Amino acid sequence: MSAPGGAPSPGPRSGSMGPNNPLPTPTQQQPMSSAPPAAGGTPTTTTSSPAVMSQQNLNQIVIDYLAKKGYNRTEMMLRMESASQEIDGRPLPPVGDDSRTRFRPAFDMIRAWVENNLDIYKPELRRILWPLFVYSYLSLVSTLAPTEARQFFDANKDLFLPDHSEDIRTLGPVTLPEHLKSNSVAKIYRENKYRITLSNPAFSNLMQYLESKGKEGGSLISALLSSYCTIITKERSSDERFSFAAMLARANDIDGGPPLEDEGIPGHHPGSAYTGDNPTMAGTLPRLKLGRLPLEPDLENDVRAELEEADSKEPPQPGRPSLVQHFEQMIKKEDDLESPSRADIPYPASLARDVAMEVQKVKENRDRFKVEGRTGGVGPAISVCMFTFHNTYDGINCLDFSGDNMLVAAGMQDSYIRVWSVDGLPIQPTYPELEDKDLKPSNSRRLYGHSGPVFAVAFAPSVASPDDAEVKTNTRWLLSSSGDKTIRLWSLDLWQCMVVYKGHDQPVWDLAWGPYGHYFVSGGHDKTARLWVTDRIRQQRIFAGHDQDVDCVCFHPNSAYIFTGSSDRTVRMWAITTGKRSSYVHWAHWQYHCTCM
Structure with missing residues (x-):
């Protein structure tokens, strides 16, 4: 469709005019590490070399044998040695015996720094906290530190309930390295890199802080970001989301808004939970009333009377339900769906036209074509009416x-x-x-x-x-x-x-x-x-x-x-x-x- 001179339309428009505005084209991208899979695809499993996979399989066989024979100390040593590698063979960030207790202080340090940062950078810097939380927790689990992992998880999970309730619920039972291989969400995070998009000033601010706090936990945070995240930096001018106006709007947005469309692991969409302003409701799903809106009592009685009269004039064929029976089935309330009430959604009083429309809907619904499964999905031929509008000239x-x-x-x-x-x-x-x-x-x-x-x-x-x-x-x-x-x-x-x-x-x-x-x-x-x-x-x-x-x-x-x-x-x-x-x-x-x- 086209637009007249000077008038905006749903056709091709400028970036601020309507639905067909061009996608933002970044002028500069600086990935912190190799790029993740293409956006919009499904999470991919990193293909490991045969040698690495063979070694892991051999380790698991030996571990099973030691557990069966009761060699507990040898089994524990081999588990710790195997835990130093990812599923795909990538080495974990260096974590020594004293490093297991450093994850929580390091996370608390970066969290406090983000919350005390300038309001203009705070909304986008907050986006690094979720992947740092997940990968810190998974690293603690993989290095056989269940107590530290559980304490870290319980202390920080409430921060992310509004936006990641499903992932938190799924990751909660993960306490042992074996769980990392069977838990679907843990596998997705360990086998794919988490993508984050930051403006250049925010990224520089982050890197300078981590370098200055290397001994206090900055090096550990840097190792997690380097191993598990891809940070893409963009100039403000190349993406309107990082303009001063947009960042100030996000800083003042009490609702928070959805994550950026290019954030996270491609194909993994955890969704959101409660989106209101009440902090006590965080992590709870809203009660949606998705059931059928009930008919007015008077309207329902009038429709039933009309259908009974129609059944008496034209009884149903053998094996087919009557109109009244079909109507009762249509208005039957689903047990698993809560319905809105007429008091919630006021409508004017029903007229004779409304009764006639409901009666006709019941007749059409009962007499519609049915595609039987036993026919292989091939049902009765359907008439298709097609029209062509000539000489429209894009009008x-x-x-x-x-x-x-x-x-x-x-x-x-x-x-x-x-x-x-x-x-x-x-x-x-x-x-x-x-x-x-x-x-x-x-x-x-x-x-x-x-x-x-x-x-x-x-x-x-x-x-x-x-x-x-x-x-x-x-x-x-x-x-x-x-x-x-x-x-x-x-x-x-x-x-x-x-x-x-x-x-x-x-x-x-x-x-x-x-x-x-x-x-x-x-x-x-x-x-x-x-x-x-x-x-x-x-x-x-x-x-x-x-x-x-x-x-x-x-x-x-x-x-x-x-x-x-x-x-x-x-x-x-x-x-x-x-x-x-x-x-x-x-x-x-x-x-x-x-x-x-």
Whole structure:
């Protein structure tokens, strides 16, 4: 899609304008050691030479034999000798008998220095503490110092619970060298280097301090960083994340934000735990209500009555459930999922249209095509309807099909919306008496009102209804967002704009209806997503936290959460009841352009 002169659009834009901004290109990289595996891949196991692997296997055979015969002292000596090598044959950092007690003081020293550093460097320097904690602990375990290892682990694990709760839980039982070979997380850390990206000033600051404190523990920290980490330094000008503004923003960010996308071990994504501000909740996962949103009692009773009447008129075929039985199965609550309540997410009172839509959904769900496993995954042939839009000249920015598959809407670069009938027949007016008598029937309509390119269109939820249905469930509403910073709600009965929603102060890239209508969410160039209600002209929630444009948005099927994808390479999950972030997905190496649930 393209943009008119001077107007930003979701097409190719500058680094600060939208989803297709170029990736930061570093101008200088100074790895502290050899580079790790390519970003985004899976953790790789270092291939050892046959000689090293053969020696390790021989050592293990001898250890097993000595343990079987009861030669405990000889077994212990051989274990300590074998522990001086990594699984892949790399020598461990030099750790003598007196060095085992130096890990904790050395870590405490570097931690205190980081916390007392300048605020502008503190956020990025904190990122070296996690790998130092992990590799110090694994080094103590590998050198048969279980007491020191456990004391060190228990004293410092609480520092990392908010962001590394899964890794801490998995590493907790590791107490013996044998565990290092069987524990999945320990193997990942020992067989791969941990990558850290620092700005040049922060890196120089770190190295000068370690050199000055060599005898107090600086040499031990340097050995761990050299053996197990790859530190890549970047100039501030080559990466906007290390500008003064960005670093000051991170220093003042009480939430902390997600780790950098190029940090850690490629392919190993431990995720996050509690993301709120309450320190007593650190390390606990948020309670997510992912179950189905229950129907209103009155709506449920009305739907059940309609289905019973339909079953009496047309009994199910032998071997197939009735509509009521299928409905009961659909609304059955999952035992392992907690559901939101109607009190949490208020909706207007149900209408006859809502009853008809739920009834039609039950019928379609029961009568859908089924792909049986015994057929090898090959089910009934599926009809595919394909359309081509000719002579668009890069003028179409977005498309959406209505839920009843009767209409398709296109958002145009020229600031208008065009709606076609899918079957090619003229669009019939809902109120003929209000139509212009001179207007000829046509299979398309144009909607004018926006003053900028239309970047997103979305039909309100609807389902197809039989021609003889008393209550029609066809599409009646259409939303659109534009480069003019507004969102418009269009009536497809009157073909007029009914409401203009204003709140974003930059172009609005995307929007999405909630699964039950009434609510909708938008995301734009102002780095925020916003929750709206159709009968209010102001936003009800503002979801702020992304560092760049919010390019795509969607609802969870129970409408209790929304998901936002951004050019900052993160996807975030937000609770609409509180407006707070419930979770996030990070480590993407490209921008997110679409989300779906």
